[in-house]
Amino acid sequence: MPVTHWLRDNAEHYLLVAAQERVGQRYGAPPPRRPRGPKELFWLRLFAPVYRLLPWALRSRVLRAMPGSHRQQWASWAQPPSRREPGV
Amino acid sequence: MPHRILVIGGGAAGIGAAGGVKAADPGNDVVVYTEFEDVGYSPCGIPYVHGKEIDSFERLFLAQKEAYVQAGIDVHYETRVNSIDLKRKVIDVVGEGEVRWDRLVIATGFDYGDPGVPGSDLAGLYYVKNIRRAMKWDKVLDTVKSAVVVHATPLGLEMTTALAHRGIETHLVDPQPWALADVVDPDIIAPVQESWLELGVNLHFNTTLKSFNGDRVLASVGTSDGEIPAGLAVICTHKQPNIRLAAQAGLKAGPTGGLVVDERMATSVPDVYAAGDCAELPHGLTRVGVSGLTGSHAYAQGKVAGFNAGGGTKRYQPVYVPWGTPAGKWVIGGASLGETLATALGMPFVVGRAEGISRARYYPGVKPIKIKLLAEPGQLRLIGAQMVGQEGIKERADFLATAVKFGLTLNDLAAMENVYSPAIGALNEPIALAAQDGVQNASRAG
Numbered sequence: 001m002p003v004t005h006w007l008r009d010n011a012e013h014y015l016l017v018a019a020q021e022r023v024g025q026r027y028g029a030p031p032p033r034r035p036r037g038p039k040e041l042f043w044l045r046l047f048a049p050v051y052r053l054l055p056w057a058l059r060s061r062v063l064r065a066m067p068g069s070h071r072q073q074w075a076s077w078a079q080p081p082s083r084r085e086p087g088v
Numbered sequence: 089m090p091h092r093i094l095v096i097g098g099g100a101a102g103i104g105a106a107g108g109v110k111a112a113d114p115g116n117d118v119v120v121y122t123e124f125e126d127v128g129y130s131p132c133g134i135p136y137v138h139g140k141e142i143d144s145f146e147r148l149f150l151a152q153k154e155a156y157v158q159a160g161i162d163v164h165y166e167t168r169v170n171s172i173d174l175k176r177k178v179i180d181v182v183g184e185g186e187v188r189w190d191r192l193v194i195a196t197g198f199d200y201g202d203p204g205v206p207g208s209d210l211a212g213l214y215y216v217k218n219i220r221r222a223m224k225w226d227k228v229l230d231t232v233k234s235a236v237v238v239h240a241t242p243l244g245l246e247m248t249t250a251l252a253h254r255g256i257e258t259h260l261v262d263p264q265p266w267a268l269a270d271v272v273d274p275d276i277i278a279p280v281q282e283s284w285l286e287l288g289v290n291l292h293f294n295t296t297l298k299s300f301n302g303d304r305v306l307a308s309v310g311t312s313d314g315e316i317p318a319g320l321a322v323i324c325t326h327k328q329p330n331i332r333l334a335a336q337a338g339l340k341a342g343p344t345g346g347l348v349v350d351e352r353m354a355t356s357v358p359d360v361y362a363a364g365d366c367a368e369l370p371h372g373l374t375r376v377g378v379s380g381l382t383g384s385h386a387y388a389q390g391k392v393a394g395f396n397a398g399g400g401t402k403r404y405q406p407v408y409v410p411w412g413t414p415a416g417k418w419v420i421g422g423a424s425l426g427e428t429l430a431t432a433l434g435m436p437f438v439v440g441r442a443e444g445i446s447r448a449r450y451y452p453g454v455k456p457i458k459i460k461l462l463a464e465p466g467q468l469r470l471i472g473a474q475m476v477g478q479e480g481i482k483e484r485a486d487f488l489a490t491a492v493k494f495g496l497t498l499n500d501l502a503a504m505e506n507v508y509s510p511a512i513g514a515l516n517e518p519i520a521l522a523a524q525d526g527v528q529n530a531s532r533a534g
Binding site for chain 2: 001002004005007008012015016017018019020022023024026027029030031032033051052054056059060063064066067068069070071072073074075076
């Protein structure tokens with residue numbers, strides 16, 4: 001598995017688990033099970049909190065800097081949909 | 089000038105691509121290769137035949153084989169493609185040898201994630217995908233007393249409901265704290281889970297799959313919650329892009345594991361296109377790649393890929409992912425992001441919530457709807473929505489995805505006009521009520 005795929009897989013999974021804990025608390029839902037082993041402890045107790053400390057603007061820039069389809073030509077981003085005056 | 093275009097895969101993307109090729113230029117030659125016995129049916133309908141909501145599998149076919157012949161689409165059924173040679177522009181086909189192409193569309197779909205536990209080779213493990221196998225499995229369902237659904241993915245939700253409708257003792261096993269927890273928020277899924285309990289479903293959340301047990305045939309499923317006797321396990325693990333052929337040929341994949349494409353659905357290699365579950369698409373809001381979307385996404389991408397491969401020019405657009413599904417006694421749906429996903433990404437948001445009704449309060453059959461809207465804190469631009477109700481969910485999800493795409497704000501939605509007609513719509517539109525709540529919450533938060 002390429003590094004970016006591995007990173008995306010793990011980061012997405014554990015950020016979701018961390019988010020489930022926070023959102024679940026808001027609604028009285030059961031929390032995810034407690035982390036087990038060094039891998040889960042690293043992603044949930046180190047990576048997720050550090051990621052959360054970064055400002056959204058920075059996180060967003062990092063996400064967009066990753067390789068993938070979003071780095072290809074998508075004209076609608078160059079000309080985002082905007083409000084138009086009525087045609088009549 | 090007409091081209092010779094080969095399509096690998098006969099699902100929604102592959103058939104959409106073949107149609108797109110012909111639409112671009114009816115003189116194009118197009119050949120579709122599929123490993124299966126059929127094309128042009130709706131695999132998404134299979135759970136509803138199992139659940140007896142649809143009375144036969146034949147209803148899932150969109151067209152007869154003859155229709156493809158008449159459309160000039162040459163479908164090679166039960167035909168496996170061994171490899172792709174990008175330099176020589178040929179594919180190696182079992183039983184046919186090397187076949188030349190001018191343009192190639194890869195629509196190889198998905199594989200279910202490997203459950204990764206002992207006993208995965210036992211008889212009694214059902215992967216819902218192929219309609220002929222589904223017909224056989226449907227007969228097995230008549231004999232099964234107890235079944236385990238492995239993972240509460242969208243298919244897992246549908247199969248859990250279908251098996252419960254069928255009167256089978258159903259166990260849903262999932263490692264997350266609630267169903268579809270990587271997409272749906274707990275307040276939205278709660279009524280669904282309650283309704284499953286009413287239907288007699290046994291829910292095992294925060295529960296890890298350990299093994300499939302039995303002597304050649306499944307007898308029980310081992311989990312961190314104990315052993316569950318079962319004659320059937322329905323494997324509904326996450327969809328993984330099937331890019332084996334493409335990766336061997338050297339096409340680039342993105343971080344989701346799907347093939348990298350641009351707005352023309354063109355891959356990293358000239359004259360090669362990809363569409364459907366094997367491709368990675370950018371999310372319009374976050375710009376992060378996503379894969380494994382719906383059949384309607386796959387078909388539309390196929391159309392674009394095929395049209396461009398056929399010599400035309402069409403653009404696909406970043407996705408905002410309207411979604412919805414019946415689950416238990418409810419229908420859930422949404423667009424773009426929910427609270428869990430926005431929290432995982434670390435996006436700031438304000439929330440507006442409302443509980444409304446689907447028709448006039450006095451009209452027979454009126455159903456409750458719970459709606460939640462998420463918006464950027466500053467301009468209150470909509471970034472996502474989730475809903476649970478019993479009617480009108482799909483239409484609202486489609487509308488809200490378009491609202492996100494065009495940057496509508498909570499203020500826009502709070503003042504939206506709505507249809508009022510007692511049998512089909514209430515005086516107060518629940519979306520407007522949720523938007524009004526969101527505006528108030530934002531102003532309270534300063």
